[in-house]
Amino acid sequence: MGERKGTNLYYPPDYNPKVGGLNKFMGTHALRERARKLHLGILIIRFEMPYNIWCDGCGNHIGMGVRYNAEKKKVGMYYSTPVYQFRMKCHLCNNHFEIKTDPANLDYVIVSGARRQENRWDPTQNEQVVPETKQTSRRLFDDAMFKLEHGEGDKGQAKKVAPALGRLASLRDSIWRDDYAANCALRKKFRECKSEMTAKEDRDAAVRARTSLDIPLLPEDDEDSKMASLLSLKPAQSIAERMNQTRQEIIHRPALHSCTGVSSAFLGVRAMKQLSESSLSRDSLGITVRGDTHQQTTTTTAAAEKNSLVSQDYDSSSSDGNS
Structure with missing residues (x-):
């Protein structure tokens, strides 16, 4: 872009071709801002990272192929090949790192500011074919x-x-050997996997819609399914059983609440039933049925025994007092 501006576009009216080119006449360089440090032997270029590195300033990873505006300068010679050094600023922090060429090993060497991600190995250990040194x-x-x-x-x-x-x-x-059969097998396996994934996505979508969730679901696990079955929320009794129990409580509830009002507040249904049966029997209330001679005899005998017990207690108390 810089050289086009000097050759194909505007020439000022006072331009003198005897002075030289347009850049020399205007006192500018053809590379414009890239040559602002050219008097120091530094040229601004676009540098591409040759391998993965770790920045020493922020500790972040910088991948191979990331491009920077680097300051290029010559730092030495390897026989007749110049050695260049590149200085650039990390795009994630204020740290600067420098990399120089290594013509002897056909590689780049980090001078400062970063360290190389070591993922190299000796190819001879893997029995690979390597070129000769x-x-x-x-x-x-x-x-x-x-x-x-x-x-x-x-x-x-x-x-x-x-x-x-x-x-x-x-x-x-x-x-x-049979390319068609191998291709058919691979495509069949791919279709099966795809159908399984589609079915799983449908099940997950149904679960999310049922539970009003909007999160990705993990695959099911046997232990999770077993725990979920143990923690399932089920009623202890069905509706029919609950209605039958309520009906039995109503049937066995005492008719006279005045006699068992206090006990019914503190005792259970079974205890209240036993209390009502013992306190509201015919014998205890002195109720006789006409024509039931056995019941009448039993009532008379019980009354006589009660009178005898009362008289006996009275006689014993009297004798104790006289003594």
């Missing part, structure tokens, strides 16, 4: 004997891993 490449190019030995070693390594490669090839052929 520079020292090995030079020896292969210069030393014929080393090249021969290196070739023999590669052949031995190939023979060593041949059985494993054969097993992998046979396993691949057994699964993917």
